Amino acid sequence: MQEVKTALQANRDRHLQELQDLLAIPSVSALPEHKGDIEEAAAWMAESLKKIGMENVSIMPTEGHPVVYGDWLHAEGKPTVLIYGHYDVQPVDPLELWDTPPFEAEIRDGKIYARGATDDKGQVFMHIKAVETLMSTYGELPVNVKFCIEGEEEIGSPHLDTFAEKHQQLLASDVLVISDNPMLEKGQPTVCYGLRGICGLQIDVKGAKGDLHSGLYGGGVPNPLHALADLLASLHDDNGRISVEGFYDDVIPLTTDEKEAYDALGHDDEAVRADLDVPALYGEEGYTFLERTWVRPTLEINGMHGGFQGEGIKTVLPSAASAKISCRLVPDQDPDRILQLLEQHVEKQASDAVTIETTPFDKGKPFVTPFDHPAIQAAGDSLAKAYGKDTAYTRMGGTLPIAETFSDILDIPIVLMGFGLPTENFHAPNEHFHLENFDKGLEAICDYYSTLAEKLQ
Known part of the structure; x- marks a missing residue:
């Protein structure tokens, strides 16, 4: 050459x-x-x-x-x-x-x-x-x-x-x-x-027909933000594992050769933590940072909205709240199948006191x-x-x-x-x-x- x-x-x-x-x-x-x-x-x-x-x-x-x-x-x-x-x-x-x-x-x-x-x-x-x-x-x-x-x-x-x-x-x-x-x-x-692949979902929670005064109605009618917070909290357990039933069913485990190749890279997790200026890294228990970000699936909340967003306080009980979530997927997870499981989880965990709708977006295998x-x-x-x-x-x-x-x-x-x-x-x-x-x-x-x-x- x-x-x-x-x-x-x-x-x-x-x-x-x-x-x-x-x-x-x-x-x-x-x-x-x-x-x-x-x-x-x-x-x-x-x-x-x-x-x-x-x-x-x-x-x-x-x-x-x-x-x-x-x-x-x-x-x-x-x-x-x-x-x-x-x-x-x-x-x-x-x-x-x-x-x-x-x-x-x-x-x-x-x-x-x-x-x-x-x-x-x-x-x-x-x-x-x-x-x-x-x-x-x-x-x-x-x-x-x-x-x-x-x-x-x-x-x-x-x-x-x-x-x-x-x-x-x-x-x-x-x-x-x-x-x-x-x-x-x-x-x-x-x-x-x-x-990794991707799929995403928007969750919209609807309560009363309009925003309400929290002093007059608080504690007596459902708060969409509370319902949304409970729903989002149900998506992971305390060890960072995704709690959606069936989510991991099709995940192909990391091979021994791959794991050894990643370990040989000598990745510095502490340097990542320091560079990002966070108190600690986070993720699915039992996996390294590289494994979590390369070969394990994720479910992340990308945005949340609802209620008063301005400076100070406005004692309002909002009529609606929403969140956007996305999942990074690994072989052999199918985006359509994962979206179906997410929708089933939302339906199962949703409060009966509010109306919840889901809208899928962004898919890639x-x-x-x-x-x-x-x-x-x-x-x-x-x-x-x-x-x-x-x-x-x-x-x-x-x-x-x-x-x-x-x-x-x-x-x-x-x-x-x-x-x-x-x-x-x-x-x-x-x-x-x-x-x-x-x-x-x-x-x-x-x-x-x-x-x-x-x-x-």
Whole structure:
């Protein structure tokens, strides 16, 4: 791979200039006024794929923003890699908190600053440049590749499911690679092989027809806030375990190998506590912080509302109260099944003196690729070579709906091979990307495609 490293170094300045050009396009998918910018970014991606030798390059329409597709399928007998990324970005507000204009990329202190630098233009750009480097160095690729680069990830990928279902044959592959996630920490190469799913519920409690004077009615009629507090308190026991009947029935236990891998990371729970400035950490008894946040399901109250919210006191007995709760789910929990169990729990625990309604929202399935899958281990090997340090194998507590979409529709293993850092302000002002990870990441990606060809023989 020395030829590849030499080529990457020789072309680094050009690569960074091209990345700056891409980052200059304000492709904000959430704002209608940027529709033209979205189209420009899609065209930029398509043209880049053509330049590096991809075939069948197409800007494919959806009901929303287009998907850019391209492939190279001449590695006979070798596996096919589907590379996913997105060219859309988050809005930049509040603009006044940016040190430099968000769409005028600036390199300083070994980092490139711009909206989309790490999420996800910088990372998907790396895959394009890795393929370009392999093609220019060897005249071919060690694997077949397909690119699927969408423009709606930052608004929840509302049309990707339909697109993937319609084009299953086009997207059919042996492994999906995504670089749209952070490493565990600076200098620590990381492969993520699983994400939690999600489901949510709003609970609305209704009492009297209007707010009442607490002196005239208090103690004589139901208080929706009291009823809501009792209901929410019933969701957990004293040991942090979720009390909803059947909630844990389908949870797949952590394997011994996974537990040993997590323990080997030497995670500092006390440092987390101190950084968050809380008296103590909290969670399901019998599990470490990493296990609680990566591989155990959760039920959290995200918001509560009811009664007087202003300064001072208003002796009112409110007529209504509400709460929003969400659950992070793990394999093999099904969001629809969990929502059903939650609704049954609410109905069972609800006071007869009030009216309670539930409204579901936000659903996404969890996924996990087996820890010892060759595609996962190959990624770990390549990252360790590039960084000179053993790779950490992790799951993540968050949810990436597109991962579940591809896992469900295409039924292929997913490798989350991210090069961002948790501190890089994605979705916030002064988003940036460490060029150390740009350089080492390019080496790792180039090596991965060769390693993967050997591992999946």
